[in-house]
Amino acid sequence: MGFKDLKKRFTSSSHDLDQARLQERFCEIDVVSICEAAPRQPVRICGEVVAIQIVPRAGSPSLEVTVGDGTAKAVAVFTGRRRIAGLQPGRGVVLEGVGGKVGNHLQLLNPAYTLLG
Known part of the structure; x- marks a missing residue:
């Protein structure tokens, strides 16, 4: 870890560091980031379960x-x-x-889902 990385870790907020961690975690998977997903179009997104x-x-x-990926959050119902x-x-999904x-x-x-390790 270089001096610049160490300086960035000490001067960044924990929220910024968490967002960067999430973006790095899912960068190798072939998906669209949540902030770029278009409404009313088929999408494939990936992220970490937040809540x-x-x-x-309707009675049921x-x-x-x-789910958050570091760029935005989405809700799967x-x-x-x-x-x-x-x-x-x-958990990643x-x-x-x-x-x-x-x-x-x-x-x-009711999206299709795949759990990640």
């Missing part, structure tokens, strides 16, 4: 998984699910589906 919550929708549970085995905060803009973030409804 998981169960939200009732929906699992909402927030799995209808009728309370949990997905292996999906937990900190690839999501494939058609995205839509909800508020200021990308949302994918």
Whole structure:
């Protein structure tokens, strides 16, 4: 580690360092960054699970998984699910589906997913 890297680590905020770590973690996977994903188009994004919550929708549970890749965050909604085995905060995941803009973030409804090690 050079002096410039050490100086950058001490002068950057923890948020900036975390964003850089996420971008480096997923740079080798052939995906589109979340901030570049176009709404209403098939997308393949990758990121780290940031949060998981169960939200009732039309009388049945929906699992909402927030994923971040260092550029933005997206929400994957799995209808009728309370949990997905292996999906937990900190885990890497690839999501494939058609995205839509909800508020200021990308949302994918029932996307195909691949868990990363």
